Amino acid sequence: MLDIRLFREQPDVVREGFAKVGRDPGLVDQVLDLDVKRREAITEVERLKAERNAGSKDVARTKDKAERDAKIAAMKLVGDQISELDVQANAIDLELNNLMLDLPNLPLPEVPVGKDEHDNVVVRVEGAIKEADFAVKPHWELGEELGILDFERGVRMSGTRFFVMKGLGVRLQRALISWMIDMHVDQHGYTELAVPYLVKADAMVGTGNLPKFADTIFHIEDTDLWLIPTAEVPVTNLHREEILDKAQLPLRYVAHTPCFRNEQMSAGRDVRGIKRLYQFDKVEMVKLVEPATSYDELFSLISNAEDVCKGLNIPYRLLQLCTADLGTATVKYDLEMWAPGMNEWLEVSSCGLFGDYQSRRANIRYRPEAGAKPEFVHTLNGSGLALPRVIISILENYQNADGSVTIPEVLRPYMGGIERITKSKA
RNA sequence: GGGAAGGUGGCUGAGUGGACGAAAGCAACGGUUUGCUAAACCGUCGAAGGGUCACACCUUCCGAGGGUUCGAAUCCCUCCCUUCCCGCCA
Numbered sequence: 001m002l003d004i005r006l007f008r009e010q011p012d013v014v015r016e017g018f019a020k021v022g023r024d025p026g027l028v029d030q031v032l033d034l035d036v037k038r039r040e041a042i043t044e045v046e047r048l049k050a051e052r053n054a055g056s057k058d059v060a061r062t063k064d065k066a067e068r069d070a071k072i073a074a075m076k077l078v079g080d081q082i083s084e085l086d087v088q089a090n091a092i093d094l095e096l097n098n099l100m101l102d103l104p105n106l107p108l109p110e111v112p113v114g115k116d117e118h119d120n121v122v123v124r125v126e127g128a129i130k131e132a133d134f135a136v137k138p139h140w141e142l143g144e145e146l147g148i149l150d151f152e153r154g155v156r157m158s159g160t161r162f163f164v165m166k167g168l169g170v171r172l173q174r175a176l177i178s179w180m181i182d183m184h185v186d187q188h189g190y191t192e193l194a195v196p197y198l199v200k201a202d203a204m205v206g207t208g209n210l211p212k213f214a215d216t217i218f219h220i221e222d223t224d225l226w227l228i229p230t231a232e233v234p235v236t237n238l239h240r241e242e243i244l245d246k247a248q249l250p251l252r253y254v255a256h257t258p259c260f261r262n263e264q265m266s267a268g269r270d271v272r273g274i275k276r277l278y279q280f281d282k283v284e285m286v287k288l289v290e291p292a293t294s295y296d297e298l299f300s301l302i303s304n305a306e307d308v309c310k311g312l313n314i315p316y317r318l319l320q321l322c323t324a325d326l327g328t329a330t331v332k333y334d335l336e337m338w339a340p341g342m343n344e345w346l347e348v349s350s351c352g353l354f355g356d357y358q359s360r361r362a363n364i365r366y367r368p369e370a371g372a373k374p375e376f377v378h379t380l381n382g383s384g385l386a387l388p389r390v391i392i393s394i395l396e397n398y399q400n401a402d403g404s405v406t407i408p409e410v411l412r413p414y415m416g417g418i419e420r421i422t423k424s425k426a
Numbered sequence: 427g428g429g430a431a432g433g434u435g436g437c438u439g440a441g442u443g444g445a446c447g448a449a450a451g452c453a454a455c456g457g458u459u460u461g462c463u464a465a466a467c468c469g470u471c472g473a474a475g476g477g478u479c480a481c482a483c484c485u486u487c488c489g490a491g492g493g494u495u496c497g498a499a500u501c502c503c504u505c506c507c508u509u510c511c512c513g514c515c516a
Contacts, residue, residue, distance in 0.1 A: 039475095039476070042475075042476060042485080043476065043477085043484095043485095045485080046475090046476065046477095046484060046485040046486085047484080047485090049484085049485060049486085050483095050484055050485070052496075052497080053484095053485090053497080055496065055497090056444075056495095056496050056497040057444075057445060057497080058496095059444080059496055059497070060444040060445080060496095060497080061444090061445095068496095071496070072495095072496040072497090073496080074496080075496035075497080076495095076496060078496085079495090079496070079497090243436085243472095243473090245436095369455095373473095374473085
C-alpha cells in the first residue's frame with residue numbers, strides 16, 4: 001500500500017508510476033477525491049463528538065433535575081446525528097481503503113519500462129554452457145527412466161500438475177534444502193525459521209497476495225485459512241503489528257516451505273515435467289531492513305542467491321525485470337538457470353525490494369531512535385532457490401551419456417557420499 | 427470437543443457507569459548531583475487520524491465486532507485468543 005500523503009503531495013509522480021506499470025493514472029484522482037470526502041466527513045463527525053463529550057461532562061456536573069433532563073435530551077439529538085454521519089464516514093473510509101489495497105507499488109526510476117516479459121533485460125550471464133556429446137534428455141524422460149520421478153501416480157491421486165518423487169530424487173531435494181539453508185545461515189547471516197503453511201487472510205493482505213491475487217492462491221473452504229504460495233507470506237508477516245528496535249535491524253530470515261499456487265495459465269502450457277506445479281518446495285530469504293539500507297540489501301540478497309547457483313556450478317543469468325513483471329515490488333531481479341534438456345532458462349529465483357508497500361499493509365515498523373516516531377521498515381525477499389527447477393537443472397546439466405546423473409560435489413556430504421544416481425541405484 | 431480463569435500502554439499491574447488515555451512499579455530517554463562506575467533526585471515517556479508554518483487543540487483506540495446509555499476500560503450479546511484441568515491425538 002502506498003502512502004496517501006504521496007497522492008496529496010506528488011500526484012504526478014504516482015500517475016507516472018501507475019502508467020509505467022500499466023494501471024490507469026486516473027486512479028490517483030479517485031483516491032484524491034475520496035480522500036477529500038473522507039476528511040470532510042471526519043471533521044464533521046469529530047466536531048459533533050467533541051460537542052457530545054463536552055455536553056456529557058456538563059450533564060455530570062448539573063444537579064438540577066429539569067436542567068439535567070434538558071441537557072440529556074439535547075445530547076441525545078447530537079448522538080443521533082453522530083450515528084448517522086458515522087455510517088457515512090465509515091463507508092467512505094472503507095471505499096478508500098479497498099481502493100488503496102488494490103493499487104500497485106511504484107517502480108524505481110531505473111526500472112526499464114516494458115509491456116511483457118520480453119522487455120526484461122539480461123544483465124549478465126555466468127558460467128559457460130557445455131555442449132554434450134550425446135543427446136541430452138529432458139528431466140521428465142530422464143527422471144522416469146531413473147525411477148525418481150513418477151508423474152502418472154501423482155496425477156492419479158491429485159490431478160494434473162502434481163507428481164511424486166522417489167528414492168535418490170527425494171534425497172537430492174533434501175540435500176539441496178539442507179545445503180542451501182546451511183549456506184544462508186552459516187555464510188550469509190540468516191536465521192532459519194519453520195513457519196505455518198496456512199495463514200489467515202490478514203497475512204495474505206500484508207504481503208499483497210490479497211485482495212488482488214485471490215484467484216492464484218488456495219483457500220480452505222469454511223475457514224479463514226489460505227495455503228501459502230511462498231514462505232514470503234508467513235515470514236514477512238512474522239513481525240506484523242510490531243514496532244521493532246532499530247538495533248534489531250536488519251532482520252534476515254530463511255525458511256524452507258512447500259508452496260501452493262493455483263496456477264491460472266492456459267491449459268497445455270508447461271504441462272510436462274516439474275517446471276510448473278500446484279505444489280513445490282522452495283527455500284526463501286526475507287529481510288526487514290531500515291529504508292536507507294534497503295537498496296544495498298537487495299544486491300546482497302541477489303548475491304546470496306547467486307552463491308547457490310555458483311556452488312552447483314550450473315550456468316545462470318541475471319535478469320532485471322521490466323515494469324510489466326514487477327508484481328508488487330519497486331525493483332526486481334530474477335535468476336535463471338540453464339536447462340539443456342528443455343533448452344531454456346528456468347526462473348529459480350526472484351529477488352525483489354518492496355519498499356514500505358508490504359510493511360504498511362502488515363504494519364511492521366521500527367523506531368529510528370528512542371522516543372522518535374515509528375517508521376515503516378522496508379521488506380525484501382528472494383528465492384534461495386526454488387527446488388523443482390534446480391532439480392531440473394541438476395538432472396539436465398549433470399546427466400551422463402549412459403543415462404546416469406552425477407551428484408554435484410557440494411551436495412555429496414548431504415547424500416551420504418553418493419556420487420551418482422543410476423537406474424539400478426535410484 | 428467439555429469445564430474454569432483471563433485478555434488494560436514496551437513489560438508488570440490497578441481500575442466495575444461520569445474529568446480515565448488510564449494509578450503504581452519496572453524498563454527507556456533527557457537532566458542535576460557524584461572523582462569513575464553505581465546510586466539518588468527531577469523531568470519526559472503509547473498509537474492512529476484530523477488540524478496547525480509549527481504549537482495549541484480535537485477525535486478514536488483498554489482482544490475484535492455489535493448493543494444499552496446524555497456518557498462505557500467498566501453493563502449486555504457474539505466471536506477470537508491465552509492459561510490451566512479433562513477428553514482426543516502425532
